[in-house]
Every structure is written in structure tokens, then in C-alpha cells.
Amino acid sequence: MAKRFSIGEAIGEPFRLAFRRPVTTMVWGLLSIVPSFIVFAAMGPFIAETITTHGLAAAGAQPGAGDFDTFSQFMMFQAWSGLSNMLSLVALLLVTTAVIRAVVGGRARDRAAFLRLSKDELHVAVIGIVIGVGVGIAATIGIFLIAGFGITGVATGAEWAMAIAVIGAFLLVLVILVFWGRLALMAPAAVIAGELTFAAGWKAGRGQTGRLFLLMLGLIGVTILIGIGLMVLFVLTAIVFGGGLEAWADEAAVEAWLLAQLENPWPLVAIGVVLLIPMAWVQGFSSALWTAPYAVAARGLAPPRAAAVADEERADV
Secondary structure (H helix, E strand, O other): OOOOOOHHHHHHHHHHHHHHOHHHHHHHHHHHHHHHHHHHHHHHHHHHHHHHHHOHHHHOOOOOHHHOOOHHHHHHHHHHHHHHHHHHHHHHHHHHHHHHHHHHOOOOOOOOOOOOOOHHHHHHHHHHHHHHHHHHHHHHHHHHHHHHHHHHHHHHOOHHHHHHHHHHHHHHHHHHHHHHHHHHOHHHHHHHHOOOOOHHHHHHOOOOHHHHHHHHHHHHHHHHHHHHHHHHHHHHHHHHHOOOHHHHHOHHHHHHHHHHHHHOOHHHHHHHHHHHHHHHHHHHHHHHHOOHHHHHHHHHHOOHHHHHHHHHHHHHO
16 A cells, blocks of 8 residues: 655644743744844944945845955955854754654653754754755756846847746746655655665655645645734734834834834843743744655655654654
8 A cells, every 4th residue: 555644734833833842933033033143233333324324225235345444344254154054054954853753752851852963963964955955956947048048038128938937936946846745755765764865755656746736735825824813913912012003004103113123122121031032932833834744754754664764763762
């Protein structure tokens, strides 16, 4: 009998993780949020100076070398930004692997929130890099081909070239979405197998491409609904505590408020500390939302040898 997985179970797994393991979920969120504090701290003086000199719109743009008084200031800003980005990637790797480990580990408890520095993290990193580079190269080639037909159509007025460009763009996106589910099984399969394997993850999705595509569509729908909910919550918060939405439309008022916070950040820091716990939980849930479902699918579709290894690992926990 061919192996299958439950789409409903897969989509529900992030919710089960987040509510069954709230502290673990918050730890994942904190680990993901902390790197952003570095660049925020580095950007504080620059944002204050930019708002004062050029206004709020300029502060929201990507800063360039000409926006700083000296080149050393620009290089320092880039160094802090680079460090933040590197730490964010490390946090993403650790949290992604921890979520997979939590799913395949079942109800096993873990005092370290399933976080490790082990061969699993190395395997997931290698798989992520290979998939990212491979998909990036394939997408770049496709985009160049599509752009070539598009430019030809615009330059010559050839409708057939424009049609090929539009259809090609649609097919490129569709192919990436359809096969992304099978690619997403590779990292969980490697964690389950305990070894670096690409073939096991790809083969695990054989005959399940359509269901994996439906899983992705379901996750997109859930993400949209959550985004709408958070937007509504933000609007309600702005109405209740921010003097109404019209106050946010007044650029001068917003600039004055931001400058006041940057000059005396401690009240905002205190509020941030209070809100850090729910924010960390939401961030941790977001990390699990697009990882746990594919770990559930891989757990159900894993080859017998990989499944046996996973069972042995769970017994050791």
C-alpha cells in the first residue's frame, strides 16, 4: 500500500506545536528576533539624523554611502547589518532544524527546545544552500528567457512573443510551486535519516506531488488569514492607543513621535519587554508554520530505513 500523509494533520501541526509547547515556541521566536535588535541599535542614531534632516520618507529608504557624514560611518552600519543578517541565517537554521526535530520526535520532551549544534544542522544547511542555489539558477535562466521574449514583443510589437512571455512566467511560477513540496521534504528526510541525503527526500514525495501542492495552497491560505487577523489587531491597537488612524496619516506627528522615542527610548523599551513574550510566541509559530507541515509529510512518507532510524532516535530521547 502506497504511503500517504494527511493534509489536515500537516496543516494542524504548527498549531499543535505552538499550543502544546508554548515555552519552546517562544524560545524559537526569541532566537529569531534577537539578531534584528543588533541592526535596530545600530540604526537608531542614523534614523534620528535622517528624520531630522530629510524627513520620514527618507528614513524608510535603503541608506547609501551618501547618506552618512563619513565613509567609516557607512562601513560601520554595513558591518552591523551584515552581522545581523548572518546571525538571522544561523537562527533560521537552528530553529528550522529544531521544529523538524520536535515533529519527528513526537511527544518527547526536550529541555533545550530541540535546539542543537549537530550534524543535523549541518545537513539542513547544506540542503538549504543546494536547493537555494539550484532554484535560483533555474529561476534566473527562466527569467532571462521570459525577459527576452518580452523585450522582443515590446520592441517589434509581436503578439506571439508577448504571449510566450506571459505563459512562460505563469509556467515558471507554477513549476516552482508544484515541485517545491518535494524539495521541502529533503531537509526533514535528512533529519529523520540522520544523514545527508537528497534522494530520500525526493523519492519520499513520489506520487504525492499533487497532495504536496495542495498542502502549499492550504498553507498560503492560512498565512493570508493570519496576516489579515494581525492587520485587524494592528488597526484596533492604533485606534485605541494611537489616537486613531488619522494620527498615523499625519507625517509630521509620526516624525515627532519617532524622534521622541529615539531621544528617550526607555519607555518604549519597557513596553517592548512586556510585549516580547507574545511577539516571540507569534514569531515562533510563524517559523513552525512553513516547516512543521513538511516534517509531518516526511514522517509519513519516509523510506523504511529512514523511519527505523528515526524510531531509534526517538527511543533515545
